[in-house]
Amino acid sequence: MTTMTDYHISLQNPTRERQQEMETLLLAQVDADRSPLEAALAGLIAAGGKRLRPRMALLVGGMLGAEPGALVSLAAAIEMLHTATLIHDDLVDGSGLRRGVETLNARWSAAASVLVGDLAFTRAAELILGTRSLPVIEMFTRTMALMVEGEVSQLARTRGIASRQEYFRWIGAKTAALFELACGAPALLSAAGGQAFPPAHRFGHGVGMAFQIVDDVLDYTGNPGLLGKPVGSDLRQGTMTLPALIYLEEHPGDAELGKILQHERLEEPALQALVERIRRSEAANLSLEMAHGFIREALDELAGLPECPARFALVEIALDIVLQDR
Numbered sequence: 001m002t003t004m005t006d007y008h009i010s011l012q013n014p015t016r017e018r019q020q021e022m023e024t025l026l027l028a029q030v031d032a033d034r035s036p037l038e039a040a041l042a043g044l045i046a047a048g049g050k051r052l053r054p055r056m057a058l059l060v061g062g063m064l065g066a067e068p069g070a071l072v073s074l075a076a077a078i079e080m081l082h083t084a085t086l087i088h089d090d091l092v093d094g095s096g097l098r099r100g101v102e103t104l105n106a107r108w109s110a111a112a113s114v115l116v117g118d119l120a121f122t123r124a125a126e127l128i129l130g131t132r133s134l135p136v137i138e139m140f141t142r143t144m145a146l147m148v149e150g151e152v153s154q155l156a157r158t159r160g161i162a163s164r165q166e167y168f169r170w171i172g173a174k175t176a177a178l179f180e181l182a183c184g185a186p187a188l189l190s191a192a193g194g195q196a197f198p199p200a201h202r203f204g205h206g207v208g209m210a211f212q213i214v215d216d217v218l219d220y221t222g223n224p225g226l227l228g229k230p231v232g233s234d235l236r237q238g239t240m241t242l243p244a245l246i247y248l249e250e251h252p253g254d255a256e257l258g259k260i261l262q263h264e265r266l267e268e269p270a271l272q273a274l275v276e277r278i279r280r281s282e283a284a285n286l287s288l289e290m291a292h293g294f295i296r297e298a299l300d301e302l303a304g305l306p307e308c309p310a311r312f313a314l315v316e317i318a319l320d321i322v323l324q325d326r
Contacts (some may be wrong), residue, residue, distance in 0.1 A: 014309040015058040018072055022054055025076045029123040037116050041123075044083055053182040054079040056204070056317060061186030063310035064196050070189050073130030077140065078182050080127055084120035085147060085178075087113060135188045143181040150174045160261045161240045162248075171212040172205075179208030199301040203314070206298025210321050213291040216241035217284050220275065232275035238263050242290070243283040250281065288322065295322050 013019075027046065032039040054075035061071035091113045121144075128140045150173025154161075161167050183204030187197040219234050220243050234241050238260055240248070248257050256266055256274040266274065278284075295318050302314060 014313060015055065015062055018058045018062070018068065018075070019051070019055065021068075021072045022051075022058070022075045022079070025072060025127070026079060029076075029080065029127065030119075037112060037119065040112075041083075041116050041119055044087070044120075045080075051079060052317065053082055053178055056179070056207070056314065057182040057186050059310045059314050059317075060183050060200055061189060063306055063308055063314070064187055064190035064192050064200070066186050066189035070131040070133060070136075071186060073127055074136060074185055074189065075182075077124050077127035077130075078178065078185075080120055080124035081140075081144060082178060084117050084124060087117035087120060089151070091117070131189065133189055135193075136185045139181060139185050139188065143177050146173045146177045150177075160238060160263060161245070162261055164242065164245055167240070167242055167245055168209070171209060175212040176205050176208030179211065180204040183207070196305060199304050203298045203301040203305075203318075206294040206301065207318050207321065210291040210294040210298070210318075213242055213287055213294070214321055217243055217287045217291070219243075220279050221284050231279075232271065235260060235266075235271060235275060238265075242287045243278055246283040246286050247278045247281050250283075251277075291322050295319065 027042070030038050030042040030045065032042040057075045057078055058071060060066075061074070091110060124144075128137055131137065150170060154170060154174075161170060180201050181204070184197055184201035187193050187200040190196060216234065219241065220231060222231065230236070235244065240257075240260060244257065244260075248254065251257070254274070254277075256270050259266060260274075298318055299315060302311060302318070305311060
């Protein structure tokens with residue numbers, strides 16, 4: 001098995017030109033002068049961000065020689081889909097902040113937030129048609145359905161997630177599916193699609209799973225100022241993530257966690273005490289060990305793909321997820 005120290009990391013950006021083309025294409029999808037809601041979506045797009053998923057798509061496509069025009073359309077569609085899911089997630093979770101910035105639903109009505117999210121879904125669908133690839137369009141549609149179904153099934157639960165297996169299935173649909181799309185779909189746009197798709201898809205899966213696990217760990221261990229939200233936000237929403245589940249395995253009699261599982265609301269002092277117990281336990285470290293495992297598996301998949309600056313950049317992205325704070 002490949003170890004993380006076996007890789008030479010390249011800091012160059014082999015997709016700068018394609019990223020600029022993607023940004024231009026994204027901004028062209030909305031007209032801020034047409035309506036306040038479209039202006040809101042334009043503002044979200046213009047705000048930028050790390051563009052992690054589309055950047056990975058451009059890197060995988062560049063590594064495999066995908067057709068540039070179709071690849072840019074795919075990357076833009078992925079970012080637009082990601083934006084749409086964030087809008088709806090913030091509404092469902094009742095989140096007022098995301099990374100310290102006020103969310104749409106904190107400024108608009110629920111109906112308006114839904115409509116902006118729907119507009120983003122529509123624009124994403126239009127962008128994916130620009131790839132002119134039926135396999136890619138089919139994969140995009142399946143991914144979108146999987147992500148929505150994952151959230152619907154979570155909301156429909158009569159009790160919270162109670163096992164690692166349930167948690168992994170949930171984040172596989174909620175988060176990893178979009179990374180799988182970002183890494184697998186570019187292979188379908190290349191001549192090497194048949195051979196390159198399985199390892200590229202599995203690479204995306206491993207990175208996506210690790211990304212969500214680290215995000216869930218930071219919910220307990222991160223700096224609230226950097227997170228842009230209070231520590232323990234997931235528990236406040238009644239969501240059991242991996243650190244809480246590992247803690248539960250070691251402390252099955254914890255009454256407060258039992259109440260969270262039954263969707264019972266805790267008073268703030270009890271909630272803060274529960275968060276602190278989880279923080280003091282080994283749950284975060286054990287969760288991070290699992291995230292590292294997913295990254296090691298992902299890098300093993302990547303090792304069989306063409307060696308080039310794009311692959312080195314993908315290695316850097318994967319390692320950053322588990323070695324640096326986001």
